[in-house]
Amino acid sequence: MAKKCEVCGKGIAFGQQVSHSNIKTKRTWHPNLQRVRAIVDGKPKRIRVCTRCLRSGKVERAI
Numbered sequence: 001m002a003k004k005c006e007v008c009g010k011g012i013a014f015g016q017q018v019s020h021s022n023i024k025t026k027r028t029w030h031p032n033l034q035r036v037r038a039i040v041d042g043k044p045k046r047i048r049v050c051t052r053c054l055r056s057g058k059v060e061r062a063i
Contacts, residue, residue: 003030005050007058037062 004011013029032051036059037044044062053059 003033004048005031005033005053006047007049007053010050010052 002011010031012031015027015029016024017027018024033048034051034054035046036049036054038047038049039045039060039062040047047059049059054061
């Protein structure tokens with residue numbers, strides 16, 4: 001299962017962790033994904049959505 005928002009497409013970001021002594025190691029940032037029941041094409045469906053999309057109202061939750 002991909003760690004990607006099914007609404008906006010936000011996924012894992014890659015970069016470097018930099019220590020106080022300037023040593024660089026690879027690291028990742030993961031989006032805050034939630035599994036929610038949402039209305040997709042008029043039917044309730046479980047999708048993985050980032051909290052930014054939930055908060056902004058881009059997703060209509062199924063009750």
